[in-house]
Amino acid sequence: MSGDGAGGRRVFRLPDLGEGLTEAEVLGWRVAVGESVVTDQVVAEVESAKAAVEIPVPFAGRVVTLHAGVGERVEVGGPLVTIEGGDGAGVRAEAVAGAGPEVAREEVSGAESGSGPVLVGYGTVPVADVPRDALAPRAISPLVRRMAAENGLDLAALSREAPHGVVRRRDVEAALADRSPESSAASTSAAVEERVPLRGVGRAMAERVTRSRREIPDASVWVDVDATELLAVRDQLRAAAPELGIGLLALVARVCVAGLARFPELNARVDARRGELVRLRGVHLGFAAQTPRGLVVPVVRDAQRLSTAELAAELRRLGEAARGGTLSAEAMAGGTFTVNNYGVFGVDGATPIINHPEAAMLGMGRVVQRPWVVDGALAVRWVTQLSITFDHRVCDGGTAGGFLRFVADHVERPALLTARL
Incomplete structure (x- = not known):
């Protein structure tokens, strides 16, 4: 899971997902080039032949390169993202400084205790301690994200209405049920054929x-x-x-x-x-x-x-x-x-x-x-x-x-x- 490189840049490679799996498909990126990341921050969601997992980066810094596009496959051990600069805990603390003392204390504590990368999970901060605006991007399951994306729903808008900002499957289903019959009919009539790729x-x-x-x-x-x-x-x-x-x-x-x-x-x-x-x-x-x-x-x-x-x-x-x-x-x-x-x-x-x-x-x-x-x-x-x-x-x-x-x-x-x- 460690990176390699020179000149202050480290390449984070796709980790071994277990059971002889050799590749995974990028379902989506959680970061963009130029953004700063903290240790253990989820940077991508990938799907192997077994399951969909969230990939956290084991070090901090600024994103320089995303090595694959959405829908592309990456081999295990292949480059996933390149990070530049940062010293781990310092970047983590700086990134959460504006989120309030409770969040900052939790994040710095996690860094000092050597929090390792967790492939399936939603970060190291307890849900109850995170402000609603800060929690929404890190506490929503891959299934819910996919449902919202496939149906054109705004997760940010839904998270403002959900308890603690956590959008669950039932929230997405309720939002879909509230859509007007006219828009649903127009969407249905426009879809003459649908091709769904077999993935994961x-x-x-x-x-x-x-x-x-x-x-x-x-x-x-x-x-x-x-x-x-x-x-x-x-x-x-x-x-x-x-x-x-x-x-x-x-x-x-x-x-x-x-x-x-x-x-x-x-x-x-x-x-x-x-x-x-x-x-x-x-x-x-x-x-x-x-x-x-x-x-x-x-x-x-x-x-x-x-x-x-x-x-x-x-x-x-x-x-x-x-x-x-x-x-x-x-x-x-x-x-x-x-x-x-x-x-x-x-x-x-x-x-x-x-x-x-x-x-x-x-x-x-x-x-x-x-x-x-x-x-x-x-x-x-x-x-x-x-x-x-x-x-x-x-x-x-x-x-x-x-x-x-x-x-x-x-x-x-x-x-x-x-x-x-």
Whole structure:
């Protein structure tokens, strides 16, 4: 992250964004040539194949050169911005001198404590301590900035009305709803065609599913399952320990982890070059999450080591980070098996595309009341459809069906899990 150069100029190069990513696209610059910057000030927002991140500069001075335009790609290690002059803390203190004693004290304190660059975040100053005019440029998420820019909204005007100057997604949505029908109609009629480039997360997902279908000979099996008892267990846990937040996804994920211990072929990947099946020791459990930026798959590391409560907490933490746009690239890499709850979209079934290079994905449809035969009599039960798409190179239908039946049996009779604790 350090710069290099001579004659008082330092070149800040694009830092390593993790997980083997080699480049990123510049979404926007927060500074212009000639402006002064302070240590840790966000100078650019970039988007890799994994996530959008804000890039803070690790030293202070005056901006001399911006080495890429908006929409251009920069390789990791390539020059991003050149800074001239400045001694770090002094420039930081000078830049905030006009913002009031509270802001100045916070900024200088951060400099003296050696505040390092944070790739995802909104600066080192607490929101409550910053004047409204000073806060607006540093405390607005990349998602909100993009929404405002795409719809031609003035963020500065919105920030003057928002609490503490922080514009949130709902503020942008409300501003769009307030637009006159005439202007909306004119905008609609003028747009005959729209071309949206595949970038960042969207492009990465498109490439991954294309590669999956091109390289993996996949097959799917599915089964309808009576989930009444599993829902009862969830409700009991919510009543007895609501602070744990154990939901249906966490319970199904726990069943899947137990099933992978019984059927390790599905927690594997194929090394086609060497003609080998690589069985993996740890279960890095991915789960599909729909976000404003598209579909992402956060990964719970070593899920086999976590209790059900710990698993639920990780699912919740990663899901919130994904929806908030703060999920790191590392948190979406290295999965070995994925669970996809597409039932949240109100559908019963699907044939999931395997998250390459994994070997399988379990899908779960919506849980609805249906007629079901119980002990020879017709009853109304809570029913869902489970499906598994698997790589036919790692196992045959018997193994995949055995895993699916294992999951289904434990969904129908969750008490069976206690025998494996």
